[in-house]
Amino acid sequence: MTDGDWRDDDPALRRTLAAAGLSATGRFVPKAGWVSRVWVGDEYVVRLNNNGQFRGAYRHEAAVVELLAGSEVPHAQHLAHGDGPDGPWYVSERLPGRTLYDAWPAADSRTRQAMIESLGAALRALHRVPVPADLLPPWLVDALAGKPWPAFHPPVVSATLQQVEAASRVPGHDSRLLADVSDWIQERLPLFAADVPVLVHGDLHGSNVIVDHGRVSGLIDFAEALAQPADVELDTILRWCARAREFPPTPDEQGLDETTLAEVPGWLRGAYPELFEREQLRERSNFYDMYGELALYAHHPQADIREAAQYRIARLLSGHNHLDGLTW
Incomplete structure (x- = not known):
């Protein structure tokens, strides 16, 4: 899907803005993305995740942005987030540039x-x-607990040996390779102690x-x-x-x-x-x-x-x- 396939009067955008208690006036430029549908407005940015893969991603992001309050980290202020008929959504201020x-x-x-x-x-x-x-992001907590993996990074040092165990359950795995990997990991874990x-x-x-x-x-x-x-x-x-x-x-x-x-x-x-x-x-x-x-x-x-x-x-x-x- 290209940018031109999404209109700035998309009903999903209007519903999201209404749920956030924000005005729908002004022009919003639709942008494509890997996971989210995005609309960039004059004052704020609207993201909508309708693929359901990343559980709690926007809630997690809102919590992280709250941690940044009062810091020197340049970031977009969180305005609102929630779940609606079109999926989870997140609205932030638009940054210059x-x-x-x-x-x-x-x-x-x-x-x-x-x-x-x-x-x-x-x-x-x-x-x-x-x-x-x-x-940890909720979706990553789910993945480490045995649910599907929507993404394979970032690394979690303490869960590395767990991945060897998971790989050993894959049909056709190379058991000798995994034994070498297990030894390799255990030799290096002290680097992070x-x-x-x-x-x-x-x-x-x-x-x-x-x-x-x-x-x-x-x-x-x-x-x-x-x-x-x-x-x-x-x-x-x-x-x-x-x-x-x-x-x-x-x-x-x-x-x-x-x-x-x-x-x-x-x-x-x-x-x-x-x-x-x-x-x-x-x-x-x-x-x-x-x-x-x-x-x-x-x-x-x-x-x-x-x-x-x-x-x-x-x-x-x-x-x-x-x-x-x-x-x-």
Whole structure:
């Protein structure tokens, strides 16, 4: 479905605005998305999730945004959320600017660096926000409890061995490979023993950052936010830099050219060096990657995706991952 398929007088939009107690006047521009239908208005943004996969995502996001109150984290204010005949909905203020994904291609190197340095400052502020140590999205709680997996990231360190057990129940699994993976994980779990969980966005890439005049005006979409070690944030950011074509804003669009993101890790490191100062950061990154591949191997419904994950798991055991060749 393209943007043009949705009109700004869509009845679902009008019903959602009415439920939120907001005026339906003004123009709303419909936008496509992976999960939600989105309308961008002059003053606020309306999102509607009608696929039913991410239980409690908007309620969770509202709770996370409440944690941000009074912090230095740039973000969109939550206005209202609820459940209606068209599905769960969420309304927030509209931030000035546009997504980093949209702004990136035309920006010069100096502006790109300024945006990434601003992102580093935003992340430092985010990771300083007090957070309950057990914060997890409800849909992820469901997945870890044995229900279907609507998404396979962000990593949850304490649940990594659980994914090995889940994979061992998949017909045709490679038991020798999983035995090696179990040993590999247990050898590395001590790397995380002293970690203090912080508030992690969990899905930070070009489409979830709003920029305006060369600075971040807001982080958006906290549906995957959770309490984990701070460098979990790097799992998605560096994956985006290394494999940007896999992160288009919608299924019908193209991701950015990875070569244009080559300097992002260095710029981010300069702005937020503490994020990169963990001992054995490469091994920690491999661990987060292993979690994601195991989740795919154990839970993805498509056999070819599971097979590809098995191959990448074997590469991880030999010391290679998706960040090979990326300077960070």
